[in-house]
Amino acid sequence: MARTVIVGDLHGCRRELEDLLSYVGFNEDDRLVSVGDLVVRGPDPRGVLKLMRSLGARAVRGNHEDRLLRWKESRGTDQELVIGKLTRKTAEVLRPRDWRFLESLPLWIDLPEHGLRIVHAGLVPGTPIEEQNPRTLLYVRTLGHRGEPIEIRGKSWAHWYEGPPHVVFGHNALPAPEIAPFATGIDTGVVYGGRLTAMVLRDGESPPPPSDRRSVLVSVPAHRMYCQIGVRPRTPIP
Numbered sequence: 001m002a003r004t005v006i007v008g009d010l011h012g013c014r015r016e017l018e019d020l021l022s023y024v025g026f027n028e029d030d031r032l033v034s035v036g037d038l039v040v041r042g043p044d045p046r047g048v049l050k051l052m053r054s055l056g057a058r059a060v061r062g063n064h065e066d067r068l069l070r071w072k073e074s075r076g077t078d079q080e081l082v083i084g085k086l087t088r089k090t091a092e093v094l095r096p097r098d099w100r101f102l103e104s105l106p107l108w109i110d111l112p113e114h115g116l117r118i119v120h121a122g123l124v125p126g127t128p129i130e131e132q133n134p135r136t137l138l139y140v141r142t143l144g145h146r147g148e149p150i151e152i153r154g155k156s157w158a159h160w161y162e163g164p165p166h167v168v169f170g171h172n173a174l175p176a177p178e179i180a181p182f183a184t185g186i187d188t189g190v191v192y193g194g195r196l197t198a199m200v201l202r203d204g205e206s207p208p209p210p211s212d213r214r215s216v217l218v219s220v221p222a223h224r225m226y227c228q229i230g231v232r233p234r235t236p237i238p
Helices: 014-024 045-054 063-074 085-093 096-103 134-139 210-216
Strands: 003-007 031-034 108-111 116-119 166-169 178-180 183-185 195-202 217-221
Touching: 003 014, 014 045, 014 195, 014 217, 045 085, 045 096, 063 085, 063 096, 063 134, 178 210, 195 210, 210 217
Parallel strands: 003 031, 116 166, 166 183
Antiparallel strands: 003 195, 108 116, 178 183, 195 217
């Protein structure tokens, strides 16, 4: 039976993606979807993109892809975007087919057969997805007193979100998956030496309630810590 495997932030960690796919027994009938941040900070961004393409995988645009694309668009102008050395390192190794893949990434993906939506960072509850500010989808972490999106850490926006659909997201690296009633965060900091986590759903299956959510989550450990920028605790996931 075909399954949908939704994988957390990869950041160029190709070996860990291969480990996870092997662990779940990924086959040609399954489909792979990513919550974005495929590249930057990790060891093999081109390898991740090559593997994603070879599997016919889908992904939403993460903030790191967005920054790369905005930099590329600004090159040669008098307002060229300033990027960090790790982003520039990735930009220098990407090939035309890699850029085309990044340019094709949408801001959200709906999987109605699973009753869920995939975004990179999150959203403002109560606002239709078409009316969300793109930066919110790429960067939000918490909400202010008036419900405005805030990018610094705090109580996750996910705990104010009341669905439907269920939202699967990344961006906010934590030692364990973030489980809210109608949302699941699956960035568990693989590039920081944590784990790579995925939600695995059978054909037509929807994410279960919080008490049973972990039954559809799997993870594999990082081979090592690749980056200390924004490093998160490496507490093992039970």
